[in-house]
Amino acid sequence: MSNPLRVLVIDDEPAIRRFLRTSLTAQGYSLLEAEDGETGLAMLQRNAVDVLVLDLGLPGISGLDVLKNLRDGHSSVPVIVLSSRDDEIGKVTALDMGADDYVTKPFGMDELLARIRAAVRHKLQQEGEKPLFKIGNFTVDLVRRIVTVRGQEVKLTPREYDLLRVLVAHAGKVLTHKLLLREVWGSETDVQYLRIYIRTLRQKIEASPEQPQLIQTEQGVGYRLKAAD
Helix, strand or coil: CCCCCEEEEECCCHHHHHHHHHHHHHCCCEEEEECCHHHHHHHHHHCCCCEEEEECCCCCCCHHHHHHHHHHCCCCCCEEEEECCCCHHHHHHHHHCCCCEEEECCCCHHHHHHHHHHHHHHHHHHHCCCCEEEECCEEEECCCCEEEECCEEECCCHHHHHHHHHHHHCCCCEEEHHHHHHHHHCCCCCHHHHHHHHHHHHHHHCCCCCCCCCEEEECCCEEEECCCC
16 A cells, blocks of 8 residues: 655644644545644654645744745745635745645635645656646647647647647646746746737637636636646
8 A cells, every 4th residue: 555645734723724634634645734834844854745735824934934945945845825815916926936836715625635636746747757748639749849639730839839838847737927928938028928828829729719628727826737637
């Protein structure tokens, strides 16, 4: 039997920790808990953790400071941040600092579990990147740089392909406007350029561009490519 994935939850709300303890343990995860950032960082130094669930609104060291400490120390542990509904700036900042995903309080357990699975899968893909990406009848051959939809090759401009390649490399993970602009354009260009290219990409690869299933919009944050099959 394989070892259970170990999740560290850093949250100062006892009710949230209790809810996560019950729900994650029932799903077969091994759980560690901390009620503040200092304790959480100490636990991360002592324990091997597969996923960190991190509240942004912590007493003392903030969630963003915990995240900065981790990434400055070159830790690659996947981080799912918990944010309040009105803290859009906080979650965008966290994603730009290296968080892998976020859920907004109040959240459903199914949503958090999906985010945890996607973050773990993404880390494994990064450690052994696959040359062929496939979702249903949509395929990207990263070696030959060929994109097909329903068996037919789709012609993309170099910029469209560069944008798609970044989305594919991080499939299942939300990417902020800032990150995409930096990766594709090399600088923080006007976000309107990004919106235009996302729209043209959707027109070429989505069955219904007005109701996209592949490239999903994260309102006010960025975009997420659906995870591979």
